[in-house]
Amino acid sequence: MSDAAVSKGVVTFAAKQMRKTERDILRCVDQLSEEQVWARGGEWENSVGNLLLHLEGNMRQWILHGIGGKPDVRERDAEFALAVTVSAAEARAKFSTTVEESCKVIEAVAPERLLEVIDPQPGGTWRHPTVLEAILLVEGHVRQHMGQIVVLAKQMLAKDLDLSMPRKR
Numbered sequence: 001m002s003d004a005a006v007s008k009g010v011v012t013f014a015a016k017q018m019r020k021t022e023r024d025i026l027r028c029v030d031q032l033s034e035e036q037v038w039a040r041g042g043e044w045e046n047s048v049g050n051l052l053l054h055l056e057g058n059m060r061q062w063i064l065h066g067i068g069g070k071p072d073v074r075e076r077d078a079e080f081a082l083a084v085t086v087s088a089a090e091a092r093a094k095f096s097t098t099v100e101e102s103c104k105v106i107e108a109v110a111p112e113r114l115l116e117v118i119d120p121q122p123g124g125t126w127r128h129p130t131v132l133e134a135i136l137l138v139e140g141h142v143r144q145h146m147g148q149i150v151v152l153a154k155q156m157l158a159k160d161l162d163l164s165m166p167r168k169r
Contacts, residue, residue, distance in 0.1 A: 004111045010114070012107060014136065014139045017143070018139055019100075021142050024150070025142075025146050027161065028152075032156060048153070049084065050081075055142055057079045061121055062138045066120025067109065067113075068105040099142075102138070115130050
């Protein structure tokens with residue numbers, strides 16, 4: 001198997017997993033009310049809405065800016081604001097649009113770029129990753145927060161969400 005084939009397989013799989021994770025996140029969000037999307041147990045916690053905005057900002061900075069070359073417009077602190085700044089529908093739409101834009105950038109990465117060093121977050125703690133590392137970090141980050149969203153939704157809805165293989169009841 002050629003290096004190009006392996007590279008294509010990696011970026012295709014990463015984009016596929018991002019879309020699958022988005023689907024599960026949206027299945028949770030779509031069952032929540034506006035109030036539930038923005039609910040927090042305390043100032044130290046993130047709401048589902050904050051997590052949507054955070055993931056959107058992270059993908060925009062790392063993938064669209066870091067790999068795709070778009071301007072860095074992220075305002076990270078605003079992603080965690082206590083005051084609601086957009087509706088749940090707007091947060092959902094921004095997240096979903098950014099997932100799709102990010103997947104297209106990922107799928108278009110040429111094999112020779114995978115080991116290119118980038119600096120998507122100059123003020124951050126992870127400096128100078130390769131394009132491949134950036135893709136894998138973001139895909140894992142989205143999955144990590146999906147787990148939080150699933151738990152929050154299950155707790156608020158007091159039911160199993162059957163996101164994967166339904167279990168016997």
